[in-house]
Amino acid sequence: MQTIIRATFLMATLIAGLGVAVLPARAVVEIDINKGVVEPLPIAVTEFISADGRGAEIAGVIEADLRRSGLFAPIEKGAFIEQISNPDAAPRFEDWTVINAQALVTGKVSETPDGRLRAEFRLWDTYAGQQLIGEQFFTSKEKWRRVAHIIADAIYQRLTGESGYFDTRIVYVDESGPRNNRVKRLAIMDQDGANQRFLTDGRAIVLTPRFSPTRQEITYMSYEGGQPQVYLLQLETGQRELVGNFPGMTFAPRFSPNGQQIVMSLLRDDGNSNIFAMDLRSRNTTRLTTSNAIDTSPSYSPDGSQIVFTSDRGGRAQIYVMGASGGDPKRISFGDGTYSTPVWSPRGDLIAFTKQTGGEFQIGVMRTDGSGERILSSGFLQEGPTWAPNGRVLMFFRQAAGSGGPQLYSIDLTGRNERQIPTPEFGSDPAWSPLLE
Amino acid sequence: MKAGLVTSVTMHAALLGFGLFSLSAPRAFEVADVEALPVEIIPIESMTQVQEGDKKAELSETPTPTPTKRPDPVENAQNTGDNDVDLKTPPTPEPRQREVEKTAEPPPAPKPTPKPEPKPEPEPQQAAAEPTPVPATEVRPEPQPKQEVTPEPASEETVVAETPEAESVSLPNSAPVPQSRPQPPKASTAKAPERKDADKPAQKTASKPKSENSEELFDEVAALLNKDKASGGGAKRSQEQASLGGSRNTPGEKLSQSEMDALRGQIQRCWNVPAGALDAENLKVSIQMNLDASGNIEGSPRIIAGGNGTMVERAAAESARRAVLQCAPYNLPAAKYDTWSEVIVHFDPSDMF
Numbered sequence: 001m002q003t004i005i006r007a008t009f010l011m012a013t014l015i016a017g018l019g020v021a022v023l024p025a026r027a028v029v030e031i032d033i034n035k036g037v038v039e040p041l042p043i044a045v046t047e048f049i050s051a052d053g054r055g056a057e058i059a060g061v062i063e064a065d066l067r068r069s070g071l072f073a074p075i076e077k078g079a080f081i082e083q084i085s086n087p088d089a090a091p092r093f094e095d096w097t098v099i100n101a102q103a104l105v106t107g108k109v110s111e112t113p114d115g116r117l118r119a120e121f122r123l124w125d126t127y128a129g130q131q132l133i134g135e136q137f138f139t140s141k142e143k144w145r146r147v148a149h150i151i152a153d154a155i156y157q158r159l160t161g162e163s164g165y166f167d168t169r170i171v172y173v174d175e176s177g178p179r180n181n182r183v184k185r186l187a188i189m190d191q192d193g194a195n196q197r198f199l200t201d202g203r204a205i206v207l208t209p210r211f212s213p214t215r216q217e218i219t220y221m222s223y224e225g226g227q228p229q230v231y232l233l234q235l236e237t238g239q240r241e242l243v244g245n246f247p248g249m250t251f252a253p254r255f256s257p258n259g260q261q262i263v264m265s266l267l268r269d270d271g272n273s274n275i276f277a278m279d280l281r282s283r284n285t286t287r288l289t290t291s292n293a294i295d296t297s298p299s300y301s302p303d304g305s306q307i308v309f310t311s312d313r314g315g316r317a318q319i320y321v322m323g324a325s326g327g328d329p330k331r332i333s334f335g336d337g338t339y340s341t342p343v344w345s346p347r348g349d350l351i352a353f354t355k356q357t358g359g360e361f362q363i364g365v366m367r368t369d370g371s372g373e374r375i376l377s378s379g380f381l382q383e384g385p386t387w388a389p390n391g392r393v394l395m396f397f398r399q400a401a402g403s404g405g406p407q408l409y410s411i412d413l414t415g416r417n418e419r420q421i422p423t424p425e426f427g428s429d430p431a432w433s434p435l436l437e
Numbered sequence: 438m439k440a441g442l443v444t445s446v447t448m449h450a451a452l453l454g455f456g457l458f459s460l461s462a463p464r465a466f467e468v469a470d471v472e473a474l475p476v477e478i479i480p481i482e483s484m485t486q487v488q489e490g491d492k493k494a495e496l497s498e499t500p501t502p503t504p505t506k507r508p509d510p511v512e513n514a515q516n517t518g519d520n521d522v523d524l525k526t527p528p529t530p531e532p533r534q535r536e537v538e539k540t541a542e543p544p545p546a547p548k549p550t551p552k553p554e555p556k557p558e559p560e561p562q563q564a565a566a567e568p569t570p571v572p573a574t575e576v577r578p579e580p581q582p583k584q585e586v587t588p589e590p591a592s593e594e595t596v597v598a599e600t601p602e603a604e605s606v607s608l609p610n611s612a613p614v615p616q617s618r619p620q621p622p623k624a625s626t627a628k629a630p631e632r633k634d635a636d637k638p639a640q641k642t643a644s645k646p647k648s649e650n651s652e653e654l655f656d657e658v659a660a661l662l663n664k665d666k667a668s669g670g671g672a673k674r675s676q677e678q679a680s681l682g683g684s685r686n687t688p689g690e691k692l693s694q695s696e697m698d699a700l701r702g703q704i705q706r707c708w709n710v711p712a713g714a715l716d717a718e719n720l721k722v723s724i725q726m727n728l729d730a731s732g733n734i735e736g737s738p739r740i741i742a743g744g745n746g747t748m749v750e751r752a753a754a755e756s757a758r759r760a761v762l763q764c765a766p767y768n769l770p771a772a773k774y775d776t777w778s779e780v781i782v783h784f785d786p787s788d789m790f
Contacts, residue, residue, distance in 0.1 A: 036708035161749030
C-alpha cells in the first residue's frame with residue numbers, strides 16, 4: 001500500500017517537474033499602449049432596403065443621430081463599394097474595411113399584413129468580421145422617426161457601452177417677440193429638433209421646466225397666478241396642477257429620481273429662501289434647510305440619497321451637498337466666482353454647474369466631492385445645464401453678446417462637439433427627458 | 438577769421454585723432470580653441486543584445502573552437518612550354534560504350550560513401566565538383582522544442598471557438614455569422630531540424646552499382662586524380678556548438694527600443710480612446726495576437742484581460758481589438774520574427790485623463 005502511495009507521489013512529482021520543464025519559454029513581445037487618439041468612429045450606415053423611400057429616411061435619421069453625438073463619423077454613401085441588396089446576408093467585410101468603416105449598419109423596412117411598420121437592422125464589426133447585434137421593431141407607420149432613434153440608440157450602446165439618448169425629448173422655453181415684451185411658452189421637441197409643439201399658450205411667463213425621470217410629466221415655474229409658483233403638467237393629458245400652496249413664491253423645482261418627490265425653493269418675506277421637498281402622493285412638505293441665506297437650485301443624486309444645491313451662506317453663492325432628508329450641508333466648490341444651477345449627473349459621477357467669473361459665464365463639471373473641476377464652455381451669457389439621460393452630453397442655453405436672444409446648445413462631456421440645437425425661435429431653459437418607454 | 442580757421446583746424450584734427458586712435462582698434466574677436474568631437478551613434482541593442490545561452494544545456498569540457506573558414510584553394514601553376522599531359526584542361530576520355538546492366542533495384546548501400554561513383558561522364562569536371570553534401574551543422578537543434586509546442590494549438594482552438602457562439606442573434610432569421618478563422622498550427626514547429634533531410638539525396642547518389650573491372654577502376658582512379666582540385670587544407674569545420682546551446686537560433690533575443698517604439702506608435706494611431714466613458718481611466722484591456730512573417734495577424738486577436746464586465750468594458754475591449762486589426766500589417770524586422778511572432782498589447786488609458 002505504502003509503495004503504491006510512494007509510486008503515485010513519485011509519478012506526480014515527475015509529471016509536475018515535466019510540466020515545469022515543458023513550460024514554453026516563448027519570446028512574447030509585450031507592449032503597453034497608454035496613448036491613443038480621440039476621434040469619431042468611422043461607421044457606414046447603408047440605406048435600409050424598402051419598397052418605398054422609408055428605408056432611406058430611417059437610415060438618414062440614424063446617421064444624423066450618430067453624427068450629432070460626435071462619437072461617430074458616418075461615411076459618405078458615395079464611397080461605398082458594396083451595395084447591400086440582402087441585409088440578412090453577411091456583407092463583404094473587405095469592401096468596408098478598405099474604406100475604413102469600422103462598423104456597418106444594414107437593415108430592411110417592410111409593412112406587416114396589418115399595416116404596421118417592421119424595421120430590422122444589423123450592426124457589423126467589419127474588422128472582426130462579426131455581427132454585433134441584430135434586432136427588429138414593429139410600430140405604427142407614423143412613428144418611424146422613433147424607430148430610427150431607437151435603432152441609433154442600440155448602435156450607440158453596442159459600440160460605446162453606454163446607453164443612448166437619441167430616443168428622448170427636450171422641453172424648453174420658447175421665446176419670441178420684442179425684448180421688452182417677450183412671450184415665453186413651454187415647448188417640447190424630439191432631441192433632434194423634430195416634432196416641435198407648444199405646451200402653454202404664452203399668456204404667462206414660464207421658467208425652469210424639468211422632466212420627471214419616470215413619467216411623461218414636467219414641473220415648471222409660472223407667473224400664472226400673479227406670483228411665481230411651481231406647477232405640474234401631464235404631457236399625455238395636458239392636465240395641470242399647482243404644486244403645494246405656499247404663502248410665498250416657489251421656484252427652481254426638480255423631481256426626485258423615483259419621480260415621487262419634488263424639491264424646490266420657497267422664498268420668504270425676509271428675502272431668504274430655503275429648500276423644501278414635497279411628496280406628490282401624500283402632499284406632505286418637508287423643510288430641508290434652515291439658514292438665513294439664499295438656498296436654491298436643489299438637485300437629487302441619482303440614488304436619491306443626497307441633494308446638491310446652491311447657497312450664499314458663506315458670503316458668495318457656492319455649491320453644497322447634503323443628505324436627502326436635510327442635515328449638515330458640506331461645501332464642495334471652492335473656486336473663484338460664484339456657482340449656480342448645480343445638476344447631478346444621471347450617471348452619478350459628476351455635478352454640472354454654471355460658474356460666473358471674470359465677467360463671463362461658464363458651464364462646467366466637477367466630481368461629487370468638488371474635485372476635478374473642468375470648464376466645458378465659456379460665453380457672454382450661458383447657463384442652465386441639463387444632462388442627457390446617459391450622463392454623457394450636456395445641454396444649456398447661451399446668449400451671445402449683442403444678439404437678440406438665447407439659443408440652445410449641446411456639448412459632450414469631454415468639452416468637444418459643441419452644437420447648436422435648431423429651434424424655430426429663441427430658446428432657453430432646456431430640460432432633457434429620460435429615455436422614452 | 439584766422440583765429441576761427443585755426444580753431445576749426447585744431448578741433449577737427451583733435452576729433453580725427455581721437456577717432457583714429459580710439460575707434461580704429463576694436464577689441465579682437467576671440468575664438469575659443471574648440472576641437473570637433475567625433476560622435477558615433479550606436480543603437481543600444483548592439484550593447485545589450487548578447488545572445489543568451491541556455492541554462493539547461495550540457496556543459497562541454499572542451500572550449501568551443503571557433504569554426505574556421507577554408508582558405509581559398511590555390512590552383513596548380515599552369516604548365517607552359519612543350520607539355521601535352523598536364524594541361525589546364527585535361528583531355529576528357531571518350532565515353533566508352535559498355536553494356537548497361539538493367540538491374541531492377543540497386544541494393545542500397547549500407548552507409549553513405551564519401552566519394553561519388555567515379556564513372557567518367559561526358560563532363561567529368563562538373564560531376565566531380567559536387568561532392569557528397571556533408572551535413573555540417575554548427576548548432577544541432579535539440580529535440581526538446583517539440584515538446585513545447587504540442588499543447589499550444591489545442592488550447593487555442595477552444596478559445597477561438599467560444600467567441601463566435603457568444604454573439605447570439607436576437608433576430609429570428611439570423612444571417613450566417615462568419616466564423617473567425619481557425620488558428621493555424623504554431624509556426625515554431627518549423628524549427629524541427631532540417632538538416633536530417635539533406636542526408637537522403639546523398640545516399641541515393643552513392644547507391645549506384647560499382648564497376649567491377651579492374652582496368653576501369655584504374656582509369657577511374659586516374660580520372661579522379663586528374664579531377665581532384667588542389668585542396669586548401671585548413672582545419673575541419675567545427676562540429677561543436679558555437680555557444681552553450683542557445684535555445685533558439687535568433688540573431689537578437691529582443692526587439693530594440695526603437696523597434697518597440699515604432700510598433701507602439703503604429704498601434705497608438707489606430708486606438709480610439711474611450712474618452713468620456715464612466716471610469717474611463719480604469720478601462721484596461723490586453724489583446725494577444727499571433728503574427729505571421731509578413732506582419733499580418735494570424736487568426737483573430739484574443740482579448741485576454743478586461744472586457745468581461747460592464748457593457749462599457751466590453752465596448753472598450755472590442756475597440757482595442759479593432760485597433761490592432763486595423764493597424765495590421767505591422768512593420769517589424771523580419772530577422773527577429775521568432776521574437777515577435779506573438780504580441781501582447783496592453784491598452785491603458787489612465788495616463789490620458
